């Protein structure tokens with residue numbers, strides 16, 4: 051008999067959700083986390099779309115450590131000396147089931163893991179899983195951690211981006227540089243009222259999500275972000291690994307320093323106290339880079355399975371991880387109850403994912419990674435084009451100005467009208 055019915059590797063969004071469902075179903079479950087506490091090593095931009103959490107823990111609004119509800123969306127095209135911002139606010143974003151909140155992973159992940167514990171899961175922290183127990187026919191039968199073997203009928207692999215264990219369990223190839231990005235983030239503490247004013251929010255419970263494209267990654271694939279928390283602002287850069295390797299002098303840390311000093315960005319964090327600096331990988335390969343999700347005795351969920359989407363105007367991974375983790379936990383519990391934890395017995399997990407938003411979204415945007423990787427004009431030319439048009443419209447120097455056409459046409463011609471149409475068509479199709 052195995053030590054546990056199930057062992058879950060990683061107490062991030064996916065792992066704690068899986069452990070929560072397994073424990074609720076009455077299975078004995080061990081949740082193993084390498085950090086000294088859940089969330090210790092985790093990072094996000096970040097904003098959580100809460101529909102997934104609502105399905106897992108319907109009364110989360112009363113209990114989860116949420117920072118601010120996002121009521122303003124901002125996107126800025128950033129040239130080196132200018133920024134063009136779209137600011138969007140809508141009542142629809144506030145409606146239950148459609149709202150999103152900013153979160154900080156240390157408190158959020160500790161809370162989610164504590165929910166799994168309260169449901170009956172056993173959590174151990176500070177122990178990295180070193181290996182999987184795999185028999186000669188490829189069946190996964192537990193983990194090796196801290197030099198000990200711990201056996202389990204089902205192993206749920208939720209160890210996040212660049213998962214070594216997923217590749218051991220189902221033979222997935224390690225992600226290519228073109229499928230990965232690196233994120234760096236800093237958190238600046240500020241008084242709640244100051245943040246509310248800077249976010250143009252109505253109260254200290256509301257805030258903004260702000261994405262930047264262009265000069266923040268020195269014209270290469272990637273972007274900047276700023277999210278308002280209750281009493282801090284998270285600000286950072288995500289840059290494609292391949293673009294970074296081939297993209298010249300700037301390091302991602304230098305990009306962040308320059309980004310924070312940009313005149314459009316600096317006022318947001320002015321006077322703030324730096325309290326946190328972190329870095330993390332983002333799996334951006336999308337649907338076509340996903341591994342097998344089910345093996346004999348094993349399931350893979352969240353970033354470990356590349357369930358993450360970066361569309362430039364939106365970054366998502368936490369809601370996918372929570373729902374995939376939930377489905378993995380439920381499928382594992384059903385398979386355990388039926389006494390069949392083979393790949394076939396666990397395959398309901400894949401079926402549920404296919405009929406859910408997780409795989410539907412990732413499949414619908416399967417062209418996005420390749421399109422964005424080759425969309426250099428978005429990261430370099432277009433922010434400058436928009437700056438030139440806006441300068442033509444709004445800068446008045448007392449000399450005679452021509453009609454709008456004189457500001458717009460030269461700027462558009464600098465990138466080529468044909469390229470504009472081609473890019474618009476590509477963006478509409480893939481993003």
Ligand SMILES: Cc1cc2nc3c(=O)[nH]c(=O)nc-3n(C[C@H](O)[C@H](O)[C@H](O)COP(=O)(O)OP(=O)(O)OC[C@H]3O[C@@H](n4cnc5c(N)ncnc54)[C@H](O)[C@@H]3O)c2cc1C
Nearest residue numbers: 060062063064084095096097179210233352353367368371
């Ligand atoms: C810069 C950045 C910005 C982002 N912004 C957003 C955003 O705004 N909104 C959004 O929805 N998503 C965002 N994401 C993506 C999102 O953070 C991830 O998709 C999500 O955290 C995935 O959850 P997970 O549980 O799969 O993995 P993780 O949260 O990474 O959890 C994996 C866990 O496994 C543990 N672990 C790893 N290896 C082992 C081991 N060997 N043994 C034991 N434990 C192990 C880790 O310590 C960790 O706790 C962002 C990501 C980054 C990096």
